[in-house]
Amino acid sequence: MNKTLLLVFALLIGTITVNSQESRYGVRIGANLSSISSDDITGDFDKSRIGVVVGFLADFALTEKLRLQPEFQYSGQGNKDKDLRVNYLQVPILLKYNITDLFNIQLGPQAGIKIWEWEDNQADIADFSTFDFAGVAGIGVNITDNFFVDLRYAFGLSNVFDEDGSAIEIDGTSRNIQLSVGYRL
Template sequence: MKKALLTSTLLLFISLSFSQGNGATKYGIRAGINISNMDFDPAPTERNLHRNGFHFGGFAEFSLSEKLWLNTELLWSAEGAKDENWRANYLSLPVQLKFLVGDRLSLGVGPQIGVKTWKSSDAFDTLNFSGVAGIQYQIFGDYFIEVRGVYGFTNMLDDTLAPLEAKQFVIQASIGIKI
């Protein structure tokens, strides 16, 4: 049931991303670093639960009004923990409402669904549902920097590892260009 709900949510946001509001659309690419941390319950001992990684991908922004945009992305992201057994990489689809709060500054918030693309073990569930919030600043022209937080709502681990659960928090720092 959980996977059906997540899949339905993904399809809803994809279909929303193709509605073009007042017609203004911007596309671009982004890349940056991740700092991820896994929070286990109950907490395992002697594990490095932190991992530095990277992400890259593309995006499309659709104008809904002068100050409101719908941002959809497709990102590949290296996440999990430093320990080889707790690494996981995801193909993520964040969907954010972006609010322009100045000429160069915007705030974004929304859901994200991730699909596991690589595993070092069978420990990780295939889907990961998260919330995303960030702040973006246009450096000059079409170049920007962005910092965002991604908080996992779902247990990252497969049900076979119950009662062990893990949720993840990722900080992403990006640079990108709108083309």
């Protein structure tokens, strides 16, 4: 199922790239305030982590007001406790609707692959799953034609803990508020 979703995303990006009339490319950098929502984690593990997000984007016109914005980004997420820190490479694919020339709203799926987790996990903390899927909603402000600011909320749709690789069973989903600035060419 996970591989099928990634293949569909890749085909969608390829199709849009070929059919797009207007395309722009850019970079974005910002900060995450992330946490893991779980009834199975108790104690001090519910504190949020501040992490960095940095990535590249493509911006394709679909209609006059509707755009497709696939991205490739690094994101530091998890909780403040070192045992619950995880970093991802993510591919958000956002539909962006321009309300005005200044404001837009964004909505779409996001697939992520784990590239790092804290190595010295305690015996009572499970390993992170390799894949993470989330839904993303956000608002954007175009400061100029090139500079922009985004505020997004990503809510996890899959269990972030590995169900097969752990002796104990923990369920949890990611939550992430992201503020970023960017530049489009």
